Structures are given as structure tokens and as C-alpha cells.
Amino acid sequence: LLVVAAIQMYRSLLGDVRRDWRLDTLGDDGHWAIRIGRFGLAARAVVLGVSGALVVQAARAYDPSRAGGVREVLRALGRQYASGWLLGLVALGLVAFGVFGLVEARHRTIPTD
Numbered sequence: 001l002l003v004v005a006a007i008q009m010y011r012s013l014l015g016d017v018r019r020d021w022r023l024d025t026l027g028d029d030g031h032w033a034i035r036i037g038r039f040g041l042a043a044r045a046v047v048l049g050v051s052g053a054l055v056v057q058a059a060r061a062y063d064p065s066r067a068g069g070v071r072e073v074l075r076a077l078g079r080q081y082a083s084g085w086l087l088g089l090v091a092l093g094l095v096a097f098g099v100f101g102l103v104e105a106r107h108r109t110i111p112t113d
Helices: 004-012 029-058 070-078 081-108
Strands: none
Touching: 004 070, 029 070, 029 081, 070 081
């Protein structure tokens, strides 16, 4: 999970989020979709990273029940400083990731060669 989180964060910061998109159908070269995609991928990376950290903690304690799921990830984020802002940004980012998925489903081309 930690490796996948790192890959998602890299892709959100420096990677190409518009793989094989038909940009002519997005208007304005799809800058809005790229921004939403980057924000959504960053939020997903945060959730996966915290989840990976919880799995590592559970492995170190020999207690698989400590790994938990999304509920425990959100609780862990809620215990942080400025948790209201953090949870709000993560929630908004996950919504952005959903919109990004819809944009990809609509505007991505599948190479046939």
C-alpha cells in the first residue's frame, strides 16, 4: 500500500494524468480535468499511505485487527492537528478522484495497434 501511495503521489505531482485522452473533446485542452485528476490522485495517495501505515503498525504488533479499513484511516486523520480541514480536503479530493474517473471513462482512447 505504501508503494502504491508513493506512485499515486508521484503521478499527482509530476506524472501524466491524461494518458491517451482525446483532449479535443474536453475544451481548453482539458486543464480543468488535469487539475481535478491531480488533486484526486493526491487525496487517494494520502488515504492509501495512512492505510499502509496502519498495516505496518498491525504487522509490528502481530495484531491484524489493528490494520482496519477506511473507517480507521479516517479516524486516524481525524486525530491529527486541524483534523476538520484535513478530513474536508481528503473528502473533497476523493470526490475529485471520482470525477477524474468519469472523465477518464468518457475521454480516454484505447490504442488499437
